[in-house]
Amino acid sequence: MLDLNGLTKEYGAFRALRGVTLTATDAEVFGLLGPNGAGKTTLLRILATLLQPTGGSGTVCGLDLRRDAEAIRRAVGVVNGGMGLPARLTGREILRSFAGLYSLNRAHTEARIAELDERLELGRTLDIRASEYSSGMKQKVVIARAVLHDPALLILDEAASGLDIFARRSLLDFVQASRAPGRLTVYSTHVMSEAEEVCDRVAILHHGQLLTVGRIPEVLHATGERTLERAFFELVRAHDQRAGVAHAV
Numbered sequence: 001m002l003d004l005n006g007l008t009k010e011y012g013a014f015r016a017l018r019g020v021t022l023t024a025t026d027a028e029v030f031g032l033l034g035p036n037g038a039g040k041t042t043l044l045r046i047l048a049t050l051l052q053p054t055g056g057s058g059t060v061c062g063l064d065l066r067r068d069a070e071a072i073r074r075a076v077g078v079v080n081g082g083m084g085l086p087a088r089l090t091g092r093e094i095l096r097s098f099a100g101l102y103s104l105n106r107a108h109t110e111a112r113i114a115e116l117d118e119r120l121e122l123g124r125t126l127d128i129r130a131s132e133y134s135s136g137m138k139q140k141v142v143i144a145r146a147v148l149h150d151p152a153l154l155i156l157d158e159a160a161s162g163l164d165i166f167a168r169r170s171l172l173d174f175v176q177a178s179r180a181p182g183r184l185t186v187y188s189t190h191v192m193s194e195a196e197e198v199c200d201r202v203a204i205l206h207h208g209q210l211l212t213v214g215r216i217p218e219v220l221h222a223t224g225e226r227t228l229e230r231a232f233f234e235l236v237r238a239h240d241q242r243a244g245v246a247h248a249v
């Protein structure tokens, strides 16, 4: 489903990703964790083919990140914290206009909107303009728009940031329910409790390098810690200590 081999990304002289190798299978929620500036958004943008890697290779749903960008875009849905919506349109109009981009027919679109209304409790958001949305209402429509075409890979990048506890709960429940054959959800966050709740496996990225990839109990066991947050601190600390030693030699 997702197969990355030594992916690198340089912005000028700055190395944002330093050889990322990982695989993820369908029917799982895969967590991408890391402190600010770790390279999470860079990696997710490469998966969505919004950025080209500088080196290495990778496939999404068997499609090549470099050669098959257009096909990958049809197979991917993206949600990030900063997405905008056209202020003058209602939720239903926004979803219908997106359906047009994906060439979904009218009957399919209406059935899908009804299904997402039920799953995401879109309610009033469908019939009032986006300019009148609260941030939780906005995020629901952003998510509905991202999954309207039933993408094989759903990428959520800090999707819960800025949401109140109700909207956050409904997002996490939606992610929990997203596991299905042929579907992979990649959930990026720096909030460890969210990852602990919804992710089956996690990768911890720091300074563009993967410090670990595994099921959460394996990560806890390997670090001897009780919580993912403690395991995260320990892995980052140990890495920085080794890097400090390496710099000092």
Ligand SMILES: Nc1ncnc2c1ncn2[C@@H]1O[C@H](COP(=O)(O)OP(=O)(O)OP(=O)(O)O)[C@@H](O)[C@H]1O
Pocket: 011, 014, 016, 034, 035, 036, 037, 038, 039, 040, 041, 042, 043, 190
């Ligand atoms: N267009 C760019 N040009 C130069 N440097 C960039 C660019 N985009 C990102 N970077 C740098 O690459 C590094 C990784 O950024 P990225 O946004 O991928 O991290 P992140 O893990 O998503 O961080 P955050 O949690 O703060 O969003 C950062 O040091 C950032 O400053």
